[in-house]
Amino acid sequence: MRIESFNCGKQVCSNYPEIQKFIDSLEELKLPMSEGYAKFPAHNPIFNAMMDMVGNCLGWKSQPFVIPEKGRVLEMTGDLSKTMEDGLRAFVEIEIGNEARVFADLVKFDVASKLETYDFFIFILPGKISASKLGYAMDFDSFLRKRDFFKKFITVPLIVVEIEPDSEFDLNQVIDDPSDIAGRWGMKMSRRFIIEKNLQSSLGIIQDCVGDERDDPSH
Structure with missing residues (x-):
């Protein structure tokens, strides 16, 4: 797993084992595949839900608001956030869907x-192989090639993390037909599918949750 740093992002990250644990846990995930379910074989919504479940298991909050409640004029959210013991507030954006969204994500930061x-930001992008199977996402290498352009708009301490699973899981093993998991799946539906099929271990999702965090289909 490769990491690119902006504005001392790596230096900040090195002080927080919770952030490294989150990144290490993402590295254990398998790419969920279902040939025939859509134009591209990797299941984007389920992969996104897997990363959300990893974060929740480690005490990260889902769908954090970017703008504080007081004065919130836009319902702008990220993917995960966590406040560290010393008060540092970390914000995560996962972009495995649409290359056009990358600049909008940088605006959120x-x-x-x-x-x-x-205070600190984590941007997760797929590796080249995963991106080719997910569809239209910007891969980590493409982002690096545009680094000189993007750094003009990155003013925050940020790490860009590549997620490139070294193995896959065939979802067609646990469904009757690929069309069963086609369509516009959201986070709740994807999480429910993973939990009802008991796929956490098969997909590489961490099970050693902190505190009382548990997989909940209602998320």
Whole structure:
């Protein structure tokens, strides 16, 4: 797993074992595959839900607001967030879907920093192989090739993390037909599928949860 740093992002990250644990746990995930379910074989919504479940298991909050409640004029959210013991507020954005969303994600980081909602930022992008199977996502290498352009708009301490699973899990083993998992799946539906099929271990999702965090289909 490769990491690119902006504005001392790696130096900040090195002080927080909770962040490294989250990154290490993402590295254990398998790419969920279902040939025939859509144009591309990897199941994007389920993969996104897997990362959400990893975060929840480690005490990260899902769908954090970028803009504080007081003065919230836009319902802008990220994917995960966590406040560290010393008060540092970390914000995670996962972009495995649409290359066009990358710049919008960078804007979220800037807004959150200027409004003093969050202090440190993590941007997760697929590796080249995973991106080719997921569809239209910008892969980590493509982002690096545009680094000089993007750094003009990155003013926050940030790490860009590549997620490139070294193995896959065939979802067609546990369904009758690929069309069963086609369509516009959201987070709740994807999490429910994983839990009802008891796929946490098969997909590489960490099971050693902190505190009382548990997989809950209602998320």
